[in-house]
Structures are given as C-alpha cells and as structure tokens.
Amino acid sequence: MDTANLPPLAASLLPRGGSLHRFANPGRFLRLSGRVLPWLTAAALAVLAVGLPWALIFSPPDWQQGETVRLLYIHVPMAWLAMGGYVGLAIGSVLALVWRHPLADLACRELSPVGAAATALCLATGSLWGKPMWGTWWVWDARLTSVLVLFFLWLGHAALVRAFDDTERGARMGAILALIGAVNLPVVKFSVDWWNTLHQPASVTRINAPGLHVDILYPLLVCGLGFTLAFAALVLARTRAAVMERRIRALQLAAARRAEAG
Template identity: 55%
Template structure:
C-alpha cells in the first residue's frame, strides 16, 4: 500500500487505468439498463414499479460502501499515516452524499405507490437519513476548518464515529419492524429474488461501483493537482 503513497506514482497509475474504468462503466450501464428496462419482467405484485429497484438498491449499496471506504481510509490515515488516505476519504464524501440522496429520493418514489407514503420515520429510513447528514457533516468539516491538519483530524473522527451507523442501516430492516422489506440479496440462505430480476440488479450494482471508481480516481487526481497548485502559488508569490 505504501508503494502508492507517492502521488506521482498514483497519478501515473490513475492515467493508465482511468480509460478502462470509464469504458467498463459505459458498457455495464448499457447492459444494466437494457436488462433492467427491457429484459426483466414486471413483478407479479409490484408491476413495473419493481424497476425502481435497479436504480435504488445500487445507490443504497454504494452509499454504505463509500462511507465504509471513508472510515477505512481514515483509520489508515491514523495508523499508517498514508499521505493519500485522507485525500481518498475527502474526495469520496461528495460522491457518497450524492448516492445517499439518490437512495433516499428513489426510495421515496418507490414507497409512495407501494406503501402509500413518501416517507416513514422507521429505523431503516431514519438511519439512512442520518447517513446523509453524516456525509454533509463530514464535507462541512473540510470546508469550514481552515487549518487542513486540524480539519483532517476532525474529519477522521467524524468518519470513524459515523461508521457505527453502517451496521445499523444494514440490519435495521431485520432487527425492527419496518415498512422496508428485509434483505433479499445478501442472505445466509441465498438471494430471495428470481434470477430474471437479480441479474439486472447485479449488473447495475457493478455499473454503479465502476462509476464510483471512475469518479473517485478523477476526484483524487484533481485534489492532488489542486494541492500542488496551492503550493506552487505560494512558492511563486514568495519568490516574486
């Protein structure tokens, strides 16, 4: 891991893999949308509204995964002092916030026709809303604190403390009564949904993951360059 601690080496690696990640994202989205909107049958109970699953569930998975990556990066920054770890967490946060917003909004659009309500304050939905607030809080810490070292320290604490919420979201639908259905893909006794729905869902989830990777790599590159720019501007001002 320390091998990639050097930003120059990271930028070289990013340049090499970025086109492949973008190409894979486009192909997977095309395949996922075709299989989800054309090939998959309507559900016998939910009808066509089941197709909301193909944009809602991957967004929700990504929301949890990205926050976990931020917490892991923060832990790596504390333990190993990896120079890119804070940068990885910082640049992942806006993407995670966008996916969390999408999970909440598409969930609401799915809930209205299925439950008869746009929103209910049950454990699953509320803990997801708390995750959205945690993302915003994390972003606000970086924006609000001028001293980057102090900002990084507080941001790490927010990421690690907020990680407590991740298992709560994952298991809330099993632990408490909720309008939200229990886990139907990642279960000990296997997925509870038919392969005609499961396959498009997994393709879309992979497409979302590749999209995150493409955006994250690009954002990390921009952040490294932005830091380089600030240092060059300071040096330039100092020398002139």
C-alpha cells in the same frame, strides 16, 4: 527544492523519495491513476450500457409490484454504495489519522460528496417506491431513519473537511466524524432484522434462496456492478484532480518563497 518552510500537507504533495512515501507519493499515484482511470470509466460505461436497458426496458414487471419494481435497479445499488462507500471513508480515515497518509485525506475529502449523492438517490428512489407500496412517501422506519442519519453523516463530513482554513485540521476533524459515524452502519444493515419495520428484509444476500427471481436478480447485479465501477471512477477522477490542484498550489507557494528569498 527546499520544503522546510512549506506547510506539512503541501510539502507531502511534492515529489519525495524514501520508502516511507513509496505508497503515498502523489506523482506515483497520478501515473497509476492516469493508466487505470480510462479503463475503469470505459468498463463502467460498458456495464451500464448493458445493465440499464436490460433492467429498465427488457426485464419483466414484478407480479405484485408491477412496473414500480424498476426503481429497484437504482435504489438497491445506491444503498450498497452508500454503505460500502462509507466503509471506504472509515478505512481512509484510519489511514489518515494513524499513518498520516496524505492521499487518504484527499480521497476521503473527494469521496464524501459522491457518497452523499448516492445516499440522496437511495432515499429519493426509496420514497418514490414507498408511495405506491406503502401509501406514503416517508415513514420513520428504522431502516429509513438510519439511512437518513447516514446521509447527514456524509454531508457533515463533506462540510467539516472544508470548514477550516487549516486543511490538515479539517481533515482530522472529518476523519474523527467518519469513524464515529461508522457505528451507524450495523444499524443500517441489521435494522430490518432487529426491529419490526415496513422495509422488507434482505433479498439478494440470502445465499441459500435469494428472494428475487433470476429475471430481476441478474439485471440488478449487472446494474450494481456498473454503478460501483462508475462510483469508483468518479472518486478516482476527483482525487486525481485534487492531487494536481494541491501540487500546483504547493509549487506556486515554493516559487513565491524562492522569489522573496532571492
């Protein structure tokens, strides 16, 4: 097939040989993801089927917070995914800008709506949790404000990559925004240490003495694993669908141009 007249991104999504495309070939990605995705989805459902009932029904209430502590099992994994997902977005943006990896562009494009949803859930559950604990739905606390900035960065990336008719230009602009926004991640992580905030400091990541009892810590970790697997499965499924859609469009464009030439 003659790909000389195709747009660069469309041409890159057609099957090609050579070592340069060994790890960026969409056909290879579709075959691999087709084998991985069912297992990843099944693992996510199985872990959540254990973790959510354990956390929301069978785990004990906190001695101080009572039943409101159950928001922890959603809020904390969503916070992890909001930050961890953005690290993935920044890495994918580097791959897209430096190595012009076409799958990195697509993965970042499909990652940002999922990351925005996780961050929105983090903010919503935090607000619900803050009302009985702090007596207010929202304060301009350093941690809350930096997570809100992170949410806007997710939304900005999702909008920017879709704002241009030239998909490659949109991908470049989105990648630049993602890398600039990565400076907010240390602020989110260390805000409770750098400033005097209402938000409690880290409880799970203290290796010497976690601040949570094991009856709460273990179901939280299981929920965190389950939500992480579900997050990865959703992003993989969205990226797989985007690759197939782009390949279909590229093939249609090539067929139309052959018909015009014939």
